[in-house]
Amino acid sequence: MRDSIGSWLNGPSAALPKGEDGTEEKYRGERMGLPETGAGSLAPTTRRVLALVIDWLLSVGIGLLVMNVWDGAPDKATTTLLVWILVSVVGVWLFAFTPGQAALGMGVVRVDAPVRVGLGRSFFRVLLTVFIMPPLLNDIDGRGLHDRATQSAVIRTS
Numbered sequence: 001m002r003d004s005i006g007s008w009l010n011g012p013s014a015a016l017p018k019g020e021d022g023t024e025e026k027y028r029g030e031r032m033g034l035p036e037t038g039a040g041s042l043a044p045t046t047r048r049v050l051a052l053v054i055d056w057l058l059s060v061g062i063g064l065l066v067m068n069v070w071d072g073a074p075d076k077a078t079t080t081l082l083v084w085i086l087v088s089v090v091g092v093w094l095f096a097f098t099p100g101q102a103a104l105g106m107g108v109v110r111v112d113a114p115v116r117v118g119l120g121r122s123f124f125r126v127l128l129t130v131f132i133m134p135p136l137l138n139d140i141d142g143r144g145l146h147d148r149a150t151q152s153a154v155i156r157t158s
Helices: 002-009 045-069 076-095 099-103 119-130 145-149
Strands: 106-110 152-156
Touching (some): 045 076, 045 099, 099 106
Antiparallel strands (some): 106 152
């Protein structure tokens, strides 16, 4: 009886997936073959949130410029969101990072293949981020659901 209820008594870590040899992960990103620290390791949540804030503030500034130049521009919130989507999709697609991520030494990589993220995955990743919930729900490695759905991860580049 004790073994059958032991997993929930030990907390959520008892239910974590085990490696192929039955051992638990030692650090976030180990299952994906990423290093524990340094370049190539998973970026911490605080750094990712700060990069998002930088990207959003940049988008607000660009959005205000667009609104001053174009009389037919939508309201401030919609313009800011559209600029943020454009900057994020194009940045990750062409350069593998957004301006905020670049400023903080991070980038986006695919974890299923050693190739660029691509336009489709970049767009889908940003579209999921717009709905707020996917980035807030993290898996065992600390990746948001938007990264898990697109087989991507935000890593440190420095």
